[in-house]
Amino acid sequence: MLFSEDRFRQRDASYGSIEVIxxxxxxxxxxxxxxxxxxxxxxxxxxxxxKPKIDTRYHDTYIISHDSNSIPSLPVxxxxxxxxxxxxxxxxxxxxxxxxxxNLPDVCTTLANKGIRVIVAGLDMDFKGRPFGPVxxxxxxxxxxxxVHAVCMRCGAxxxxxxxIAAAEQQLLLGEKEHYEPRCRACFFQHREV
Numbered sequence: 314m315l316f317s318e319d320r321f322r323q324r325d326a327s328y329g330s331i332e333v334i335x336x337x338x339x340x341x342x343x344x345x346x347x348x349x350x351x352x353x354x355x356x357x358x359x360x361x362x363x364k365p366k367i368d369t370r371y372h373d374t375y376i377i378s379h380d381s382n383s384i385p386s387l388p389v390x391x392x393x394x395x396x397x398x399x400x401x402x403x404x405x406x407x408x409x410x411x412x413x414x415x416n417l418p419d420v421c422t423t424l425a426n427k428g429i430r431v432i433v434a435g436l437d438m439d440f441k442g443r444p445f446g447p448v449x450x451x452x453x454x455x456x457x458x459x460x461v462h463a464v465c466m467r468c469g470a471x472x473x474x475x476x477x478i479a480a481a482e483q484q485l486l487l488g489e490k491e492h493y494e495p496r497c498r499a500c501f502f503q504h505r506e507v
Contacts, residue, residue, distance in 0.1 A: 329425035333410075333451050335437035336461040337495045338475040343408055345461060346434040347384050350406045353430070358403040362386035363395050365412040392417040392447075395424070402429060410435030411446035418450045440477035440493065442501060463495030474501035 334345045353360050366388040386406075389395060392413045398405065405424055410417060410433045421431045437452065437460070439445040452458050462471040472495035479492040 329427065329429040329431060330457065331421050331425050331451065331455040332430070332432045332457040332459070333448070333455040334432070334434040334459045334461060335448055335452060337438070337463050337473050338436065338493045339495045340461040340463040340472070342434040342436075342461055344382060345459065346406055346408055346432060347382050349432050350384055350404065353404040359399070359401045360404045360406065361395075361398045361402045362406040362408070363389050364408045366390050367412060392420040395420050398424075398429075404430045404432065407431070407433045408435070410451065411437075411439075411448050413447055415447050415450075417447040418454055421451060422454060436475060438474065440475055442474055465497040465500050466494040467496055467500035470497040470499070472497050474498065476501055 332349075334342045334349075336342055350360055350362060362384060364386045384406075386408065393416055395405065395407070407413070407417075407421075412435075417433075421433060424431050433448075433451055433455075435448045435451075436445050437448045460473075462473055464470075465472040466476075474496045475493050476496040477493055
C-alpha cells in the first residue's frame, strides 16, 4: 500500500531520529555536535545536552571542543537519567557517548520514538582499534552516521584511529594530547602489536 503524501508527513512528524557523529580523537566530533545543536537553537527548538559525569577534562557543566567552542550541558551518571527530559524538548545532544553504559542505544530509541531528534557524538573505537562502548550499536540503529577524520600525526593522511602514547593499558583513560594522537591505519598498525 502506498502512503499518501499527507499521511507520510503526519507519520514522519511523530517520530524523531538518531544521528551519530563518530571518529577518532581530535577529529571534530564535539565541534560538529555543537554546530548541530546551535542550528537547532537558532531554529528556536527546545534542546537538551548531556555529557557523562566522569568527563571533567574541560568543564563540569559545559561541552567544550578542542577549538574552545562551548555549549551548556547536563552531566549525568548514566544514560537512563536522560529520559527525565521535559516534554517540550525537540532535540537531545549527547557527547562522549563511549563513556555511557550499554543502555544508551535503548534510551536513544525511546527518545526518538517520542519524536525527538537525538544527536550523539563519540569515539567508535578504543585505543586498540576495537569497537568502543555503545557507539557501534548506536551506529547500527541510527538513521544518519557521520564519520569524521582527524589528521595523522605521523604522515598527514586522514586518521581514523586514536593511538595511545601513554603507557596505561586500561580501556578508559581520560586524556588529551599528552595521552593520545590520531593516526591513519598504516601508522596505527605499524607501531603496535596486533
